[in-house]
Amino acid sequence: xxxxxxxxxxDREGALVTGDAQSHVHDCADCAETWRRWQEVQRGLRAxxxxxxPAFLHTRIMAHVRDAEAKExxxxxxxxxxxxxxWAGPILVLFIGVVLGGYGVVxxxxxxxxxxxxxxxxxxxxxxxxxxxxxxxxxxxxxTALEDKHVPASQLPPVQVETAARPSAPSPAVQxxxxxxxxAPKEESADELFAPSPAAAGPPAAASRETLASRPSTQDTPxxxxxxxxxxxxxxxxxxxxxxxxxxxxxxxxxPSSSDDVSEVVCTLSSLSGSGPYIxxxxxxxxxxxxxxxxxxxxxxxxxxxxQDALGKPLSAPVATVAAVVRPLHxxxxxxxxxxxx
Amino acid sequence: xxxxxSYPWAMDxxxxxxxxxxxxxxxxxxxxxxxxxxxxxxxxxxxxxREREVYRTALRILGDPDDAMEASQETFIRVFRSLKAFxxxxxxxxxxxxICINVCRNKLASAGQQMKRRSTGLTREDRxxxxxxxxxxxxxxxxxxxxxxxxxxxEALQRALLKLAPEHRxxxxxxxxxxxxxxxxxxxxxxxxxxxxxxxxxxxxxxREALEGIxx
Numbered sequence: 001x002x003x004x005x006x007x008x009x010x011d012r013e014g015a016l017v018t019g020d021a022q023s024h025v026h027d028c029a030d031c032a033e034t035w036r037r038w039q040e041v042q043r044g045l046r047a048x049x050x051x052x053x054p055a056f057l058h059t060r061i062m063a064h065v066r067d068a069e070a071k072e073x074x075x076x077x078x079x080x081x082x083x084x085x086x087w088a089g090p091i092l093v094l095f096i097g098v099v100l101g102g103y104g105v106v107x108x109x110x111x112x113x114x115x116x117x118x119x120x121x122x123x124x125x126x127x128x129x130x131x132x133x134x135x136x137x138x139x140x141x142x143x144t145a146l147e148d149k150h151v152p153a154s155q156l157p158p159v160q161v162e163t164a165a166r167p168s169a170p171s172p173a174v175q176x177x178x179x180x181x182x183x184a185p186k187e188e189s190a191d192e193l194f195a196p197s198p199a200a201a202g203p204p205a206a207a208s209r210e211t212l213a214s215r216p217s218t219q220d221t222p223x224x225x226x227x228x229x230x231x232x233x234x235x236x237x238x239x240x241x242x243x244x245x246x247x248x249x250x251x252x253x254x255x256p257s258s259s260d261d262v263s264e265v266v267c268t269l270s271s272l273s274g275s276g277p278y279i280x281x282x283x284x285x286x287x288x289x290x291x292x293x294x295x296x297x298x299x300x301x302x303x304x305x306x307x308q309d310a311l312g313k314p315l316s317a318p319v320a321t322v323a324a325v326v327r328p329l330h331x332x333x334x335x336x337x338x339x340x341x342x
Numbered sequence: 343x344x345x346x347x348s349y350p351w352a353m354d355x356x357x358x359x360x361x362x363x364x365x366x367x368x369x370x371x372x373x374x375x376x377x378x379x380x381x382x383x384x385x386x387x388x389x390x391x392r393e394r395e396v397y398r399t400a401l402r403i404l405g406d407p408d409d410a411m412e413a414s415q416e417t418f419i420r421v422f423r424s425l426k427a428f429x430x431x432x433x434x435x436x437x438x439x440x441i442c443i444n445v446c447r448n449k450l451a452s453a454g455q456q457m458k459r460r461s462t463g464l465t466r467e468d469r470x471x472x473x474x475x476x477x478x479x480x481x482x483x484x485x486x487x488x489x490x491x492x493x494x495x496x497e498a499l500q501r502a503l504l505k506l507a508p509e510h511r512x513x514x515x516x517x518x519x520x521x522x523x524x525x526x527x528x529x530x531x532x533x534x535x536x537x538x539x540x541x542x543x544x545x546x547x548x549x550r551e552a553l554e555g556i557x558x
Binding site for chain 1: 385386389390393394395397398401402407411414415418419422423495496498499514517518519520521539542543544546547549550553
């Protein structure tokens with residue numbers, strides 16, 4: 001065994017692990033010196049492991065550990081608090097946005113639902129011939145066109161007859177061809193105004209050119225409620241149209257308008273009590289108030305009709321024509337206002 | 343490569359000096375299990391059983407008592423935070439020693455960075471055979487003249503240790519000071535046993551060369 005191999009063995013193993021190595025060291029002074037020095041180094045290194053440690057080593061370590069843990073806990077809390085602080089604004093804005101968005105969606109649905117169901121409601125009402133009659137004549141716009149477009153009253157297409165009051169009777173009691181819509185009266189119920197009678201089940205009179213965007217009497221159902229809402233909106237639209245057509249208010253126009261040239265004009269029949277039916281009629285110009293004017297109608301118990309102009313002067317000429325149109329509607333006896341809106 | 347050690351302190355002829363390693367191992371295991379069960383007082387027992395070894399290891403690697411104290415504290419903070427996840431894939435002693443070595447490496451790296459910032463001219467040394475050595479630590483030992491005039495072996499060894507590359511220094515500490523076996527060292531520094539042997543041989547050779555001229 002060579003001296004180099006002995007040094008390699010000491011470096012690798014830290015000991016003379018073979019008999020050859022031990023005998024070589026015994027015979028070789030240089031390797032013996034190398035081995036002696038290494039043994040002293042080993043003793044010195046191991047002495048390091050017996051050194052005294054600083055006083056209060058344990059106390060200091062534990063104090064440091066506890067302090068670090070306390071800081072860590074505090075840091076986590078601070079982080080969470082900071083997170084809350086940072087996100088408080090965006091979360092608040094998001095919350096407000098969600099609330100407002102939700103409210104807007106509800107409003108949109110609330111407004112769109114009646115419009116979407118109006119045509120369906122109109123189709124569900126009359127059946128058979130009555131349904132066919134309910135359609136506006138060719139060349140005329142459907143009733144909804146009157147509601148959705150803000151056109152001057154003079155440009156409104158002719159509409160046969162439309163009632164906006166809520167009939168109380170179910171479908172069999174509804175007279176075919178008569179619109180049954182929905183605004184519930186404030187003071188008098190529609191039941192009182194449109195009390196069904198045996199005659200109501202009969203066919204319409206000859207004057208029933210009136211056709212209707214009629215709807216079933218389903219006020220008790222959601223569809224009926226929607227139709228009722230539609231009727232309210234229609235009434236609002238018509239009121240606006242009336243205001244535009246009647247800038248001077250209640251006073252009738254002193255001179256007949258040029259619209260008398262047309263074959264029919266559109267009028268509204270509304271109860272003087274303000275809570276009765278609201279009916280749209282088509283009348284010949286001769287049997288209608290002057291443009292923008294108003295007549296007072298009194299429907300008697302026997303179904304007769306008396307007419308006065310705005311100044312209280314009785315009118316006899318249009319009585320027969322108006323009675324022929326109004327009588328089939330079976331409006332309750334009482335005072336009415338007939339207003340020409342086109 | 344997790345190394346499962348059945349008996350980390352197997353009686354392989356190494357010195358025991360009256361210590362009952364098996365009992366220590368059992369006590370560590372019991373304390374770890376108590377801590378994992380929620381008994382934080384068990385952690386204090388674990389610190390008490392390993393704090394001296396950790397401090398001495400750090401002191402030999404770092405060469406400064408204050409740095410060694412800081413490293414010891416940092417080591418046990420890490421132990422405290424990670425002990426819940428300890429799965430006994432190695433002995434508690436091996437695990438703690440590994441954490442201590444990592445802490446010391448971080449401190450040495452940090453010290454090296456600081457030294458580079460202070461002295462831009464200090465770079466890696468070329469040993470002449472193309473292999474670069476790590477940047478040497480600041481030499482806090484007495485001047486060579488006083489050592490050669492009869493300073494104790496202990497101080498000469500400390501100075502020589504500080505001249506070694508960190509990986510050589512730590513393997514000398516683990517093997518010749520802490521008396522870990524090759525498998526334990528492999529587990530601590532996360533490398534194969536063969537690498538441990540070859541690195542240890544180079545470290546002893548470097549130590550012998552570092553002592554020449556310092557210790558007669």
